[in-house]
Amino acid sequence: xxxxxxxxxxxxxxxxxxxxxxxxxxxxxxxxSSFKETDTIFMTAANLIPTHFTLQNxxxxxxxxxxxxxARFFRNSLFISVVxxxxxxxxxxxxxxxxxxxxxxxxxxxxxxMLVTMMLPAQVLMIPxxxxxxxxxxxxxxxxxxxxxxxxxxxxxxxxxxxxxxGIPRDLDEAAKIDGCSYYxxxxxxxxxxxxxxxxxxxxxxxxxxxxxxxxxxxxVNKTEMYPVSLALKLFCxxxxxxxxxxxxxxxxxxxxxxxxxxxxxxxxxxxxxxxxGLKG
Amino acid sequence: xxxxxxxxxxxxxxxxxxxxxxxxxPFIIGFLAFMVVPMCIxxxxxxxxxxxxxxxxxxxxxxxxxxxxxxxxxTALRVTFYFAFVSTxxxxxxxxxxxxxxxxxxxxxxxxxxxxxxxxxIGGSVAVAILWKRMFAVDGTVNILLDKVxxxxxxxxxxxxxxxxxxxxxxxxxxxxxxxxxxxxxKQIPARLYEAASIDGSNxxxxxxxxxxxxxxxxxxxxxxxxxxxxxxxxxxCYIITxxxxxxxxxxxxxxxxxxxxEFSSTGYGAAMAWIMLAIVALITWILFAxxxxxxxxxxx
Numbered sequence: 091x092x093x094x095x096x097x098x099x100x101x102x103x104x105x106x107x108x109x110x111x112x113x114x115x116x117x118x119x120x121x122x123s124s125f126k127e128t129d130t131i132f133m134t135a136a137n138l139i140p141t142h143f144t145l146q147n148x149x150x151x152x153x154x155x156x157x158x159x160x161a162r163f164f165r166n167s168l169f170i171s172v173v174x175x176x177x178x179x180x181x182x183x184x185x186x187x188x189x190x191x192x193x194x195x196x197x198x199x200x201x202x203x204m205l206v207t208m209m210l211p212a213q214v215l216m217i218p219x220x221x222x223x224x225x226x227x228x229x230x231x232x233x234x235x236x237x238x239x240x241x242x243x244x245x246x247x248x249x250x251x252x253x254x255x256x257g258i259p260r261d262l263d264e265a266a267k268i269d270g271c272s273y274y275x276x277x278x279x280x281x282x283x284x285x286x287x288x289x290x291x292x293x294x295x296x297x298x299x300x301x302x303x304x305x306x307x308x309x310x311v312n313k314t315e316m317y318p319v320s321l322a323l324k325l326f327c328x329x330x331x332x333x334x335x336x337x338x339x340x341x342x343x344x345x346x347x348x349x350x351x352x353x354x355x356x357x358x359x360x361x362x363x364x365x366x367x368g369l370k371g
Numbered sequence: 372x373x374x375x376x377x378x379x380x381x382x383x384x385x386x387x388x389x390x391x392x393x394x395x396x397p398f399i400i401g402f403l404a405f406m407v408v409p410m411c412i413x414x415x416x417x418x419x420x421x422x423x424x425x426x427x428x429x430x431x432x433x434x435x436x437x438x439x440x441x442x443x444x445x446t447a448l449r450v451t452f453y454f455a456f457v458s459t460x461x462x463x464x465x466x467x468x469x470x471x472x473x474x475x476x477x478x479x480x481x482x483x484x485x486x487x488x489x490x491x492x493i494g495g496s497v498a499v500a501i502l503w504k505r506m507f508a509v510d511g512t513v514n515i516l517l518d519k520v521x522x523x524x525x526x527x528x529x530x531x532x533x534x535x536x537x538x539x540x541x542x543x544x545x546x547x548x549x550x551x552x553x554x555x556x557x558k559q560i561p562a563r564l565y566e567a568a569s570i571d572g573s574n575x576x577x578x579x580x581x582x583x584x585x586x587x588x589x590x591x592x593x594x595x596x597x598x599x600x601x602x603x604x605x606x607x608x609c610y611i612i613t614x615x616x617x618x619x620x621x622x623x624x625x626x627x628x629x630x631x632x633x634e635f636s637s638t639g640y641g642a643a644m645a646w647i648m649l650a651i652v653a654l655i656t657w658i659l660f661a662x663x664x665x666x667x668x669x670x671x672x
Contacts, residue, residue, distance in 0.1 A: 102475070106472055107483070109469075110486035113487055113489070113490055113544070114490065116490075116502060116506060117499075119512060132510055132511070132512075132515065135511075136515055136516055181397040181398070185395055185397055185398040188390070188392075188395040192387055192388070192390050192394060193388065195388065196395075197391060200395055200398065207402065207406060210649075213604040213606055213628075214648055214652070215406070215410075216625075216628075217632050217641045217642050218645065219409045220632075221409065221413055221638070222405075222409040225412070238401060240397070240401075241397045241402075242397045242401050273385055273387065273394075274384075274385075274390065298492070302496045304496075304497050304606075304607045305606055305607065308610075320496065321497075324611060327611060338505075339502070346496060346499075349492055349493045353492055354485075357485065364551045364552060
C-alpha cells in the first residue's frame with residue numbers, strides 16, 4: 091500500500107514537471123537562442139544550450155533601428171508605463187474610496203458606469219478614441235497613452251480598490267471622525283495606508299499592461315524615436331529589415347525582463363490579484 | 372466664506388455627498404471625456420463616409436449595408452467566432468485540469484504554479500508574438516524538432532488549415548490566470564463534502580462530477596464570459612504573426628477593422644464595424660447570462 095502510494099507520488103511529480111517544462115520550453119528556447127551566434131540559431135535549434143556562448147546579439151540588437159538605439163525605446167516605455175501607472179493607481183484609489191465609503195445620490199449610477207467600462211474592451215474603443223484624440227490634436231504625442239489613465243478609466247482597478255476599501259472596518263473611520271478627521275483626512279490617514287497591498291497589486295498589473303501595450307502605441311506613435319519597446323520589436327518583423335534573429339531574440343528577452351523580475355519577486359501579489367478579483371495576467 | 376446656510380467653505384466641503392462627488396470626480400471626467408464623447412463621435416461617423424483627411428459626408432446606413440455584402444467582413448466574423456469558440460473552451464479545460472493537479476499541495480507546488488502561470492504573464496507581449504512567428508516558420512523550431520523525430524513538418528503559417536491553429540495554441544498556452552482563479556475557488560469547497568461522499572462510498576471520479584464541478588460552475592461561468600469576450604477581441608497576436616494571411620484564414624475582426632480604418636482609409640466604415648462588434652459582444656454576454664440558470668449552481672454551500 092505504502093509503496094503504491096509512493097509510486098503514485100513519483101508519477102504525479104514526473105507528469106506535472108514534464109508538462110510544466112513543455113509550457114516554459116518556448117521561453118527558455120528564446121532566452122537560450124539569444125546567446126547563440128545568430129547564424130547558428132536555427133541550425134542548432136534542437137539543442138537548448140549554446141555551444142558558443144556570445145553576447146554579440148545584445149550588442150547588435152541594442153543599436154536599434156535608423157540610428158535610434160534600444161536605450162531610447164526602453165526609456166520611452168519606462169516613461170509611459172510609470173507615469174500612466176502612477177495616474178491609474180492614484181485616481182483609482184481615490185475613486186474607490188468614494189465608491190466604498192461615501193454616500194451620494196449618483197453613486198449607484200457611477201458604479202454601474204464603472205462596471206460598464208470593465209466590460210467594454212479597448213478594441214471597441216480603438217476607433218472612437220482615435221477620432222477623438224485626433225480632434226484634440228493628440229495624435230503623434232504620448233498624451234493618449236498617459237492622460238486617460240489619470241482619470242480612472244480602467245474599471246478593473248477601481249473595482250479592486252473599492253472591494254479592498256470595503257474590507258477595512260468602518261469603526262476606524264468612525265473613530266477618526268470623532269478625533270476630528272474630515273472625509274479627506276480619513277482617506278489620507280486611514281484608508282490610504284491600509285490599502286497599500288491593493289496599491290501594490292494594482293501597480294504591478296498596470297505597469298505590466300502598459301509595458302506590453304501594443305495597440306495604442308501602434309495607433310498614436312509614429313516617429314521611431316518615440317517608439318516604446320513593444321513597437322520597436324515589431325520592426326524586427328518588417329520585411330524591409332534584415333532578419334537578424336539573434337538580435338531579435340536578444341531584445342525580445344530584454345523586453346520581458348521587467349515582467350520576469352516582477353514575477354519572481356512579487357508573485358504573491360500577482361496570485362492574490364488574480365484569484366481575488368479576476369485580473370487577467 | 373459664509374454662504375446662506377451659515378456654513379464655511381470648509382464645512383461645505385466636508386459634507387459626505389460633496390466629498391463623494393469630489394473623490395469620484397476623476398472617474399466622472401474620465402468616463403465622459405474618454406468614453407462617452409468618443410463613442411458619440413464615432414456613432415456619428417459610422418453613418419458617414421469619412422477618411423480622416425477629408426470632412427465627413429453623411430451617408431446614412433450605407434456603411435452598415437456594406438458590411439453584409441463585404442465578403443472579407445463575413446470571413447473575418449467567421450474566423451473570429453471560430454477562434455473564440457475553439458480557444459476559450461480549450462483554455463478553460465486545460466486550466467481546470469492543471470488546477471485539479473496543483474490542488475494537491477506538495478513542496479513543489481509553488482514551483483509548478485510558477486511554471487504554468489509564466490506564459491500567461493508575458494504571452495500578450497510582442498516579444499512572444501515574434502517568437503511564435505519564428506517557431507512556426509517553415510525553417511522554424513517546431514519543424515526542426517519534428518524533423519529530429521522523423522516527422523516532416525508543414526508550412527504551419529502558410530496553410531489556411533493550420534495557420535489559425537498556431538494562434539489557437541498560443542491562446543490556449545496562456546491558461547494561467549484562469550488556472551489561478553480555479554485554484555482559489557477549489558480551495559473554498561469545504562472538505563466535509565468530500566468526506567461525507569467518501570463515507571457514502573463514492574470514488575474520486577464521481578466526487579469530481581457530483582461535487583467539484585457543480586460547485587465550480589459560478590467560477591467557470593465568470594471565466595467563460597471574460598475569456599470569450601477577450602477571445603473575440605484578440606488583436607496583437609494576429610496582427611504580428613499572420614496579418615490575416617493566408618487567404619484571410621486568420622483575419623480577425625479587430626485586425627480587419629484596423630486595416631479598413633487606417634490602411635484603406637475607410638474610417639467611417641471602421642467606426643460602423645466597431646459598433647457592430649460591440650453589439651455582438653453584448654449579444655454573446657446576454658446569451659451566456661440567459662443560459663446561466665440551466666447550468667450554473669447558485670445555491671449556498
